[in-house]
Amino acid sequence: MATVSHQNGTSHPSQVAKRLEKFKTTIFTQMSMLAAQHGAINLGQGFPNFDGPEFVKEAAIQAIRDGKNQYARGCGVPDLNLAIADRFKKDTGLVVDPEKEVTVTTGCTEAIAATMLGLINPGEEVILFAPYYDSYIATLSMAGAKVKSITLHPPDFSVPIEELKSTMSKDTRAILINTPHNPTGKMFTPEELKAIAALCIENDVLVFSDEVYDKLAFDMDHVSIASLPGMFERTVTMNSLGKTFSLTGWKIGWAIAPSHLTWGVRQAHAFLTFASATPMQWAAAAALRAPDSYFVELKRDYRAKRDILVQGLKDVGFKVFPASGTYFVIVDHSPFGLENDVAFCEYLIKEVGVAAIPTSVFYFNPEDGKNLVRFTFCKDEETLRAAVERMKQKLKRK
């Protein structure tokens, strides 16, 4: 038995599990703290500074008052499972069984964790595209997966199909895709998805598809890979309430998959969080039944915000990449002469009063991200304009 080691805070005592190498404090927390210290406008962390729609909040309040405060069924309140299935049919044309093919999770983040832990064995190979949302790599390490990262490069972050072809083999268990894509704002095109699908069918590979920004698709229609021929039987499609309804703190997400894959997701979910917040589930069912006008307005509002920020960033002098979807835009900061993305973000917070996120943490090889930073436009227009103003005043090209 290893002895207790009285070590300083920076090293891991022997009693903490080995998998924790990947689990340090998130970059979001660090940047937010720095931003708060300096009174910076926070365009880093991806949550709105405006609130969700009244009708959804009212539904949660009503549920609390009606006494819906005890354990929900682990895989979800039946009415929510039904609403999710109905919404998925509207969005993709796919008919799924709400009882056997839909699992409610504690946010999309937990859907991802449960999918990895339920369906990946230690040592199995998983492909993902960099840059990626940082929790993917952490949960993959929890599952003991062997990770193969394929980098998407500016300016259009297109999928390198040849590289994917040579990376994928019969040893590959799964591929993880995120479309619309955080942090780049890219949307996987129908051609890219078809190519990925063909390879997955050929090699019998599962697809884990994070589609949490599917309602924020500006420049093209969102396509769920599960809807392509031969794909439903091998795909887990994940989504959540938080981004679409500006209620990121409610933690209601879901995973849609054929029953044999759903079973694995449900097992892991049972031991990760057991059940998700009951009143919020009732409210989520109401939310998902919102009329089309809600989603049209949502897109219109976000498109306007995107345009303010993107134009502003261009005027300031950044090289701005196309933000086709999500509420993120990625830019090249090198015109400003800072040595890397972290240094640039620190400079931006301290000297300019605006926070962004350095993207190196989203890459397997941090070097790949050193010229790129991510801004979010999920803020009210006044805030976005104020941030652009600050940058115009204080950020000078070198």
Added chain:
Amino acid sequence: MEGKLSHAAKKITLSSIQELSHLAQRCNAINLAEGFPDFPAPPHIKNAAVSAINSDLNQYRHVQGVCDLLAKAVKEMHGLDIDPLTDVAICCGQSEAFAAAIFATIDPGDEVILFDPSYETYEGCVALAGGVPIHVPLDPPQWTLDTSKLLRSFTERTKVVVLNSPHNPTGKVFTKEELEIIAGECCRRNCLAITDEVYEHITYDSLKHLSLASFPGMQERTVITSSLSKSFSVTGWRVGWAIAPAVLASAIQNIHARVTDCAPAPFQEAALTALRSPPEYFESLRRDYQSKRDYIVKLLAGVGFKIEFIPQGSFFLFAELPDNWSLSDVEFVKKLILEAGVVAVPGQGFFHTDLSSNEVSKINCHYQKRYVRFAFCKSDATLTMVAERLSKLLDEQEHLALH
């Protein structure tokens, strides 16, 4: 495609407690199986949640005030000094706190000691992390700790001891002496402890809940997990926590952040109100549950159950089928649902036989199929209805005639 499931997922079975709940629903049975109240949550706490939603506290949040109040609470209850800035991780229920604690400490192959009978989730969680559960049986009928059984269960691979007190399913509150023994071994073997103290405010007959962390040498090696769920009758809100030395708490926080990001924001806010509840709230909680306990013990003993151990805490009664009732626990519960319209949980699901209980003879194992767990966290009206339904099925000796 079953081949696509992970080994861990294949080993674990769906919650049998929830399955019985479904059968109960279909038969319109009174649910004394699942451990949640059928009476409303306290109004002051519900109002706090409603207020939080209306105040736009709905985005990703960490409510530091919850940690501050928890620090105060563990100082008052257990004399423990903790730093609310570094020693507390707010999680999505005790479920997630426990899962994160396991993932933070268990490497594949590490052994975890659990006391049997035990809540079915612990083992599944340990297996998911690649750990090896080792069960130490508590001795019926008083569920006492046999020190020699405990000592024999430690190996050089033992990493964590899990302690649930007050205990589900037996209602046992571990004694000071038992906790001293467990603490002594943990220290001697340099193991960690993870406690599940969700029933910490539900103890009877003036028995005090003692936290294992308050014993000498234990604070530095213990993760305390608990939640709002049972203390405030809000099992569906998913707000829990892990309290541990900074290095462990930080590891747990980092895992939690990747598994769920944060606990539901409006309910973290409501937790501030809950955790500020006056002593009178907890006294009346205890009083109400004690009277329900007394009622159900009297009722079930009266219809023939063998109740040699009166619950000291939690809201569960682990009642033994008398020797002359030939049905097994599972058969009994099925008949109870179909004939009496009442559902409880067969006890065998809480017992585990593995390497450490090899020495337990087949005859001794027989007891594992003779217990039924009844949850009494139900309104007086519900409990009265249970009495009425049972009264229709009594024989001449006034005993239940299902056997």
